[in-house]
Amino acid sequence: MGLSGKLRASRENAGEGCTRLNFGTLGLSQLRQFRSASSAALDTRWKKITGFFGNDDFYLYVCGIVLSIQIPFWSGGLLFMFLDYYNWPRWTRKYKLQPGTHEPVDLNRLKETIKVVLINQWSVSVPILIFSYFLKKITNTMPVFHELPSLQRFFIDFLIFIIVDEIGLYYVHRLMHHPKLYARVHKKHHEWPAPIAITFVYSTRMEFILNMIPVVLGPMLTNPHLFTLWAWYAFVHLRGLKNHSGYDIPGLTSSEEHNYHHMMSNACFSRSPVLDWLHGTDKGFRAYMARKELEKKG
Numbered sequence: 001m002g003l004s005g006k007l008r009a010s011r012e013n014a015g016e017g018c019t020r021l022n023f024g025t026l027g028l029s030q031l032r033q034f035r036s037a038s039s040a041a042l043d044t045r046w047k048k049i050t051g052f053f054g055n056d057d058f059y060l061y062v063c064g065i066v067l068s069i070q071i072p073f074w075s076g077g078l079l080f081m082f083l084d085y086y087n088w089p090r091w092t093r094k095y096k097l098q099p100g101t102h103e104p105v106d107l108n109r110l111k112e113t114i115k116v117v118l119i120n121q122w123s124v125s126v127p128i129l130i131f132s133y134f135l136k137k138i139t140n141t142m143p144v145f146h147e148l149p150s151l152q153r154f155f156i157d158f159l160i161f162i163i164v165d166e167i168g169l170y171y172v173h174r175l176m177h178h179p180k181l182y183a184r185v186h187k188k189h190h191e192w193p194a195p196i197a198i199t200f201v202y203s204t205r206m207e208f209i210l211n212m213i214p215v216v217l218g219p220m221l222t223n224p225h226l227f228t229l230w231a232w233y234a235f236v237h238l239r240g241l242k243n244h245s246g247y248d249i250p251g252l253t254s255s256e257e258h259n260y261h262h263m264m265s266n267a268c269f270s271r272s273p274v275l276d277w278l279h280g281t282d283k284g285f286r287a288y289m290a291r292k293e294l295e296k297k298g
Contacts (some may be wrong), residue, residue, distance in 0.1 A: 157219075267284045
């Protein structure tokens with residue numbers, strides 16, 4: 001190739017490089033514009049929500065948290081109750097972890113369970129929440145609510161909540177299985193060896209309070225934005241419904257571990273397998289799953 005050809009090729013390569021650079025700069029600029037527009041839209045929506053509560057921190061904290069619990073819990077709970085009572089649609093049966101149980105669920109037993117759940121939610125949870133509000137006012141630790149948190153802060157807080165809750169729940173749960181506490185504190189929850197979704201909150205009042213400790217400890221450590229707090233409590237209750245549902249729901253983490261815990265009572269104390277593996281409290285569960293796999297293949 002001659003000198004003129006090399007110069008022409010060099011100019012073409014430079015032109016292609018500039019074009020790629022321009023497209024990259026344009027794409028980055030569009031991404032920034034999208035993030036800015038999305039952030040503005042979310043902030044506007046959030047201001048409408050806080051305005052609905054009159055920008056009153058009592059209503060935002062107490063009523064907001066109550067709604068963030070009640071709406072997800074009873075929406076999901078009613079859906080699973082419908083599945084268990086009517087056994088419809090039939091294709092959901094193939095996801096049952098203990099086939100043949102609650103087909104249909106006993107209506108009188110279901111009514112009693114709903115009664116216990118409502119007592120725990122309203123006579124225990126709400127008074128504690130109101131007390132927490134006044135404590136936060138006295139200590140000047142009321143969560144910020146005027147502007148939404150950054151995405152980074154939201155995810156960091158959420159990760160801390162999950163880690164603290166996982167560690168706390170494992171040891172609190174194991175403590176409740178101690179012979180001196182089990183009969184008085186935790187046995188009621190195990191009246192359902194094949195759990196249904198709303199049994200997540202079916203317990204004695206003492207157990208209900210003990211179970212709250214790991215859930216609230218993370219937020220106490222980080223004092224998150226109010227929106228993060230709402231999202232956390234909604235997540236906790238949806239996760240609890242899923243883990244107690246008695247179904248292995250496609251696309252979600254398995255509920256097999258907690259279902260096995262209700263069957264056997266002395267294994268799988270945590271929400272994830274890490275601490276059970278570390279302490280060896282999942283050996284029976286792993287043997288159980290191995291048998292299930294052999295049965296499928298056989």
